[in-house]
Amino acid sequence: MHEYTLMELSRLLREREVSSVELVNAFLHRAEQFNDGLNCFISLFPEHALERARAADGLIAAGEAGPLTGLPVAHKDIFCTAGFKTSCASKMLDNFIAPYNATATERIDAAGSVMIGKTNMDEFAMGSSSETSFYGPVRNPWDTDRVPGGSSGGSACAVSARLVPAATATDTGGSIRQPAALCGVTGLKPTYGRVSRYGMIAYASSLDQGGPITQTAQDAAMLLSAMSGYDRRDATSADVKVDNYLDALNKEIKGLKIGLPREYFSAELERPITDALDGALKLFEQAGASIVDIELPHTELSIPVYYVIASAECSSNLSRYDGVRFGHRCTDPGDIMDLFCRSRSEGFGNEVKRRIMTGTYVLSAGYYDAYYLKAQRLRRLLRDEFRAALEQVDVIVTPTTPTAAFPLGSRLDDPVAMYLSDIYTVSVNLAGLPAISIPAGFSHGLPVGMQIIGNYFREAALLNVAHQYQQMTDWHKRMPGGRQ
Amino acid sequence: MPLDKKEIENIAWLARLTIADRAIAGYTKDLADILALVEQMQSVDTTAIEPLAHPLEIDTQLRPDEVKEEDQRDSFQNIAPLTEDGYYIVPKFIE
Numbered sequence: 001m002h003e004y005t006l007m008e009l010s011r012l013l014r015e016r017e018v019s020s021v022e023l024v025n026a027f028l029h030r031a032e033q034f035n036d037g038l039n040c041f042i043s044l045f046p047e048h049a050l051e052r053a054r055a056a057d058g059l060i061a062a063g064e065a066g067p068l069t070g071l072p073v074a075h076k077d078i079f080c081t082a083g084f085k086t087s088c089a090s091k092m093l094d095n096f097i098a099p100y101n102a103t104a105t106e107r108i109d110a111a112g113s114v115m116i117g118k119t120n121m122d123e124f125a126m127g128s129s130s131e132t133s134f135y136g137p138v139r140n141p142w143d144t145d146r147v148p149g150g151s152s153g154g155s156a157c158a159v160s161a162r163l164v165p166a167a168t169a170t171d172t173g174g175s176i177r178q179p180a181a182l183c184g185v186t187g188l189k190p191t192y193g194r195v196s197r198y199g200m201i202a203y204a205s206s207l208d209q210g211g212p213i214t215q216t217a218q219d220a221a222m223l224l225s226a227m228s229g230y231d232r233r234d235a236t237s238a239d240v241k242v243d244n245y246l247d248a249l250n251k252e253i254k255g256l257k258i259g260l261p262r263e264y265f266s267a268e269l270e271r272p273i274t275d276a277l278d279g280a281l282k283l284f285e286q287a288g289a290s291i292v293d294i295e296l297p298h299t300e301l302s303i304p305v306y307y308v309i310a311s312a313e314c315s316s317n318l319s320r321y322d323g324v325r326f327g328h329r330c331t332d333p334g335d336i337m338d339l340f341c342r343s344r345s346e347g348f349g350n351e352v353k354r355r356i357m358t359g360t361y362v363l364s365a366g367y368y369d370a371y372y373l374k375a376q377r378l379r380r381l382l383r384d385e386f387r388a389a390l391e392q393v394d395v396i397v398t399p400t401t402p403t404a405a406f407p408l409g410s411r412l413d414d415p416v417a418m419y420l421s422d423i424y425t426v427s428v429n430l431a432g433l434p435a436i437s438i439p440a441g442f443s444h445g446l447p448v449g450m451q452i453i454g455n456y457f458r459e460a461a462l463l464n465v466a467h468q469y470q471q472m473t474d475w476h477k478r479m480p481g482g483r484q
Numbered sequence: 485m486p487l488d489k490k491e492i493e494n495i496a497w498l499a500r501l502t503i504a505d506r507a508i509a510g511y512t513k514d515l516a517d518i519l520a521l522v523e524q525m526q527s528v529d530t531t532a533i534e535p536l537a538h539p540l541e542i543d544t545q546l547r548p549d550e551v552k553e554e555d556q557r558d559s560f561q562n563i564a565p566l567t568e569d570g571y572y573i574v575p576k577f578i579e
Contacts, residue, residue: 097563192539192540206538206539235544235545236538236542238540238542298528301524303521304521304522304523305525308522315499319500322500323565324564325572326560326565329565334575335575335577336575336577340500341500342502344501345502345503348501354511354514354518356501357492357501357511360495360498360499361495362522364498371522375525376535376536376537377530378525378533379535381528381533383536414517415514415518416517416520416521419521432538432539432540433539
């Protein structure tokens with residue numbers, strides 16, 4: 001049953017081929033069986049999930065099912081889930097039971113889904129490998145000696161290994177798309193403001209955005225429909241109509257203009273990834289799309305700009321963790337400063353401290369103009385380049401990552417090398433655009449992702465292009481085997 | 485431009501972090517590497533470009549000043565490390 005997509009499982013439930021209790025039991029069983037090796041879940045909630053499944057079966061029997069009724073999902077442990085541990089993979093929040101729900105997951109819940117667990121991630125979503133978790137590294141199901149990507153590595157791993165049919169995730173600089181690429185699944189980062197950030201633990205507030213990780217674009221459309229929409233509790237939530245994403249999937253892509261930024265195909269790009277992209281572009285052309293060369297000349301600067309802005313916002317956001325109202329508190333503080341400093345130093349891991357330190361430095365007196373303001377000026381330049389490109393073309397196609405999954409531990413001691421793995425994803429967050437990563441081939445047995453970037457609030461167009469590609473290929477149907 | 489030990493300690497103090505002496509060298513190197521990466525930004529003249537704080541440039545949303553939330557003090561204090569009579573308890577810091 002685990003190989004089915006969310007859409008297929010939904011049909012099986014409605015046709016009473018299977019009950020939600022059977023479905024939830026089957027996925028819980030797989031999750032319990034494989035989590036020891038993969039470490040993709042921080043928590044599993046079998047009792048809660050079965051109770052929800054029984055209620056779902058009742059709704060289905062009564063003909064009152066919603067779009068996601070009875071379907072198992074997992075949430076990244078960055079979304080507050082009332083009454084359940086919400087750790088953000090940090091010692092700081094190891095004891096934190098959220099007193100309220102994030103809007104995004106609450107909406108998925110209201111659509112009838114069954115949360116079976118919360119997924120592992122980089123601590124406070126800061127990382128590209130899911131190795132900085134307080135609960136230990138997540139492993140890539142295609143090769144357990146390699147990373148699944150990050151920060152939503154647990155969600156990508158769980159969907160890839162078919163331990164859950166779909167999961168929520170968040171993306172600040174690539175944290176949905178990069179792990180989706182490295183694990184061979186579909187991951188969508190919506191337009192900034194499309195999905196409410198309320199109750200989503202903040203890392204860098206002008207960049208953070210929640211979205212789905214699924215097997216297919218069709219499933220991503222199902223989950224995004226439930227997650228999206230205006231929320232008065234998030235001051236940056238966009239009051240823009242939510243399109244019918246499922247209806248848009250079947251449009252022909254004949255006449256579609258695809259932009260190709262030459263800057264993204266540099267020497268550092270692995271050869272099999274270039275080949276995979278070439279293959280995909282040929283298919284698009286055969287389907288009637290045209291390929292147009294575009295320029296995004298300052299792409300290289302997106303990494304330094306991102307790390308200045310993200311670190312600055314992180315140092316401000318994470319100042320709330322002080323050992324006073326919730327979270328970790330040191331024992332026997334000598335005075336108030338000792339309480340703050342020791343609680344924070346004990347509660348945060350190395351990468352989080354590194355980014356807080358960087359952010360504090362770039363915001364400090366005397367450096368603000370040279371770093372923070374400079375980065376904000378370049379942010380406008382990068383965004384305007386995207387805007388100009390998207391006036392010429394409908395979507396932009398790029399690789400999601402320069403390499404396939406890298407070995408565990410190989411970049412952990414070199415923050416700059418780790419940061420550079422985000423080169424194709426971070427500029428999209430700086431611009432606030434939507435982008436999807438879908439499986440597009442393999443590099444030495446490891447999955448490769450293709451990124452499709454679209455215009456603001458055109459998630460329907462992205463999902464349409466991705467779905468059409470998935471009708472022509474079967475990369476998204478490949479499952480990790482062997483070493484699992 | 486590498487930062488010296490005193491600068492690292494000052495940043496840590498501003499960030500309310502304690503850094504052990506043995507960890508200073510690591511932070512010095514990491515921050516130097518990160519700042520070298522960040523230095524690339526200086527290659528572009530941006531004097532004519534306005535800073536962009538937010539991708540959507542949306543206006544601040546206003547709402548009527550009405551009480552809508554319920555009092556949830558007990559629920560919030562359930563997860564606090566130390567409380568007494570509805571107060572959060574910290575070491576004394578006012579003489």
